[in-house]
Amino acid sequence: MNSQDFQLFGDIVRTRSGLVLTEEKIYLLESRLIPLARRRGLDSLEALAAEVRRTKDERLLMEITEAMTTNETFFFRDTRPFDTFRDVVLPQLLKARAAKKSLRIWTAACSTGQEPYSLAMLLKEEAAKMAGWRVEILATDLSNEVLEKAKAGLYSQFEVQRGLPIQLLMKHFQQVGEMWQIDSSIRAMVKFQPRNLLEDFSSIGQFDVVFCRNVLIYFDQATKSQVLNRVYDILAVDGALFLGGAETVLGICDRFKPVEGQRGVYTSAESGLLAAAG
Amino acid sequence: MPSCLIVDDSKVVRMVARRILEDLSFGILEAEDGKSALSSCQEKMPDVILLDWNMPVMNGIDFLRTLRGSKEGEQPIVIFCTTENDMAHIREAISAGANEYIMKPFDRAIIEAKFSQVGVL
Numbered sequence: 001m002n003s004q005d006f007q008l009f010g011d012i013v014r015t016r017s018g019l020v021l022t023e024e025k026i027y028l029l030e031s032r033l034i035p036l037a038r039r040r041g042l043d044s045l046e047a048l049a050a051e052v053r054r055t056k057d058e059r060l061l062m063e064i065t066e067a068m069t070t071n072e073t074f075f076f077r078d079t080r081p082f083d084t085f086r087d088v089v090l091p092q093l094l095k096a097r098a099a100k101k102s103l104r105i106w107t108a109a110c111s112t113g114q115e116p117y118s119l120a121m122l123l124k125e126e127a128a129k130m131a132g133w134r135v136e137i138l139a140t141d142l143s144n145e146v147l148e149k150a151k152a153g154l155y156s157q158f159e160v161q162r163g164l165p166i167q168l169l170m171k172h173f174q175q176v177g178e179m180w181q182i183d184s185s186i187r188a189m190v191k192f193q194p195r196n197l198l199e200d201f202s203s204i205g206q207f208d209v210v211f212c213r214n215v216l217i218y219f220d221q222a223t224k225s226q227v228l229n230r231v232y233d234i235l236a237v238d239g240a241l242f243l244g245g246a247e248t249v250l251g252i253c254d255r256f257k258p259v260e261g262q263r264g265v266y267t268s269a270e271s272g273l274l275a276a277a278g
Numbered sequence: 279m280p281s282c283l284i285v286d287d288s289k290v291v292r293m294v295a296r297r298i299l300e301d302l303s304f305g306i307l308e309a310e311d312g313k314s315a316l317s318s319c320q321e322k323m324p325d326v327i328l329l330d331w332n333m334p335v336m337n338g339i340d341f342l343r344t345l346r347g348s349k350e351g352e353q354p355i356v357i358f359c360t361t362e363n364d365m366a367h368i369r370e371a372i373s374a375g376a377n378e379y380i381m382k383p384f385d386r387a388i389i390e391a392k393f394s395q396v397g398v399l
């Protein structure tokens with residue numbers, strides 16, 4: 001691929017998703033965009049680049065962007081954050097919100113839905129403590145394709161075997177041919193919506209918990225910082241932010257501070273969740 | 279080093295599982311049916327058992343029931359690993375005392391995920 005074409009694709013993807021493509025990722029561009037080009041009857045990336053320059057068709061540009069993002073995810077990814085959510089964050093929020101009896105959770109790059117559904121299953125297990133509560137799980141992603149899959153809640157045998165304990169498979173899934181579908185009662189707990197983290201999201205209201213995991217790693221420093229600052233603005237002052245294992249706020253957004261002893265969990269530097277609870 | 283007994287009548291499956299589990303630092307024992315698995319357990323109870331369902335002589339579910347009824351047979355973590363990949367079989371295995379269930383074909387990622395789920399990794 002010549003460097004003009006590489007730059008063209010790199011710019012499309014960066015401006016639309018925040019994903020920064022470095023030169024050593026050329027092979028990824030090739031392996032992911034050649035099938036896309038073929039589907040449009042184009043036989044090479046040069047032809048695809050020409051098509052982009054000629055049509056400037058936003059749908060095509062979004063398709064290119066979605067093809068370049070990584071959607072890998074699994075149920076209860078890394079385990080620990082979900083334990084922390086259940087054992088540390090949730091009990092404190094149940095206390096703090098006892099009068100209002102309402103809880104809002106946002107998973108900000110939910111991919112094919114395993115993350116919000118893990119939270120939904122977990123909350124269902126805790127239902128006894130939450131009678132009369134209104135719990136909202138909003139799950140968003142840039143890519144419409146992953147959201148469609150997430151809404152259907154249909155997973156392959158491989159997908160249900162990564163991270164999902166067998167007891168939860170037995171409890172919350174039905175076998176549909178070769179696939180496994182999560183029950184409608186769990187699906188009904190999650191609201192899926194397309195949303196780009198690069199765009200203003202102040203209209204979604206305030207949240208008590210934000211999972212923004214394994215998406216910031218793809219962004220450059222400035223973008224990370226912008227997104228984290230905007231997440232801060234919609235997070236309750238005693239709320240909690242969960243990042244992925246390779247992500248941090250340190251040196252990027254000092255309005256957050258790490259929750260001591262809980263890796264990957266952050267709270268407001270002003271009045272933290274744990275500080276507030278004593 | 280924790281020990282894992284691999285019970286499967288297929289030599290190939292045993293070999294693939296052995297490679298993965300040795301990489302994960304398990305000491306490996308093998309048995310080709312439920313009966314020889316029982317003798318292996320009588321000699322020394324392993325920490326984990328990776329268990330096929332359909333085998334000649336004694337199948338996996340009969341082995342598991344006998345094991346769970348025997349002295350110290352409550353101890354090992356038992357993970358089924360079988361092509362019986364429907365809900366009815368899963369329920370039967372869990373109620374017979376299995377701790378986890380892997381549906382074949384498996385790969386390294388699944389073995390790692392399931393082993394860490396039951397707390398042996």
Ligand SMILES: C[S@@+](CC[C@H](N)C(=O)[O-])C[C@H]1O[C@@H](n2cnc3c(N)ncnc32)[C@H](O)[C@@H]1O
Pocket residue numbers: 016017018019069070071072073074077108109110111112115140141142143146195196197198212213214215244
């Ligand atoms: C690797 S997945 C992470 C999924 C899940 N949060 C997890 O930790 O397993 C990253 C997801 O981020 C989405 N994504 C990438 N850039 C985005 C953006 N600018 N706005 C919203 N979602 C984005 C991708 O579509 C992809 O589904």
